[in-house]
Amino acid sequence: MTTNEASSRRTRSSQPDQPPVDNEVNMHTLHALLTKLDADMNSRFDALASQMSKVNADIKGIRNDMADLETGVKHMDNDILEIKEETIPKLESELKDKIQELNASRLESELYSKKANLLFFNIPQSSASEDTENVLRKVLTKVNTAADDIEFANVHRLPTKSVTATKPIIAKFLKMKDREAVLNYISRAKLNIAGKPVVAVPHLPTAMQQERKRLIPIRNKLIDSGKNAKIRVQGTKVAIFVDKVIWKENL
Known part of the structure; x- marks a missing residue:
């Protein structure tokens, strides 16, 4: 035996013995860990289930x-x-x-x-400074001498779009009977001045004037066909009457 081998043996024999492993203690510790892990997992699953229940309730x-x-x-x-x-x-x-x-x-x-007004057309203007009431009265007395006694509230000419056109005269009567009489005898007299017929018509609102203007050529065609056609105002309506019966355009 060499010197080194003898020394090694002495060293090993001088080390103290290791205590044996306690298997029962290790199993107890492992069981405790597993129990704790199981409880923790159950707690987590319960919390997750509670959250899922809440989520389901929210979804519902x-x-x-x-x-x-x-x-x-x-x-x-x-x-x-x-x-x-x-x-x-x-x-x-x-x-x-x-x-x-x-x-x-x-x-x-x-x-x-x-309603107390009449419009007169085709009465020539004597001058820019004429006495329009006097001009109208002279025309009316040609067909009825009683026109001298007519009382007017106002008589003047209306402007026209054309400077060469004869301006119509508008007259406001104080008495409705005078207005009706003038309207009647002017329409019957067929008075002409400078080759144009003097025409007297009621002073209508613009919408009714436009409707009357639209009906004039229709009335003229009816007259040319031998019918007794006239344009009359009935309330707020302007219509053509044939033999005193209102004429229907769609007939």
Whole structure:
């Protein structure tokens, strides 16, 4: 045996013995760890289940809200459809009727304010500074000497778009019987001045004047065809009468 081997043996024999491993203690520790892990996992699963339950409840609430929203939208669509198909047309009809009523009322007021007036056409203007009432009176006395006794509130000429056109005369009568008499005998007299017929017509609101102007060529065609046609004012309406019966344009 060498010197080194003897030394090694002495060293190993001098080390103390290691205590044996306690298997029972290790198993107890492992069991405790597993129990704690199981409890922790159960706690985590319970928390997750609770959260999932809450999420499901929230989803159910959202679905209920969506269902309510869809129901509300359907009701809103029905309301919009009702407004579009029933309410709006009804309001439009009522508004149209109201506008027509207001226009008729305005027309009646305007017609009333002009009822004492007559318009005279094709009476030449003597000068820029003429006495228009005197000019009109001279024309009227040619067909009826009683025209000297007529009382006027106002007589003047109306402007025209053309500078060469004869300006019509507008006369406001103080007495309606004088107005009616003049309108009657001027229409019968067939008085002409400078080759043009003197015409007297009621002073109508603009809308009625335009309608009368539109009806004139139609009336003339009816006269040319042998019919006894006249344009007359009936309330706020201007119409053609044939043999004292209102003429229908669509006939």
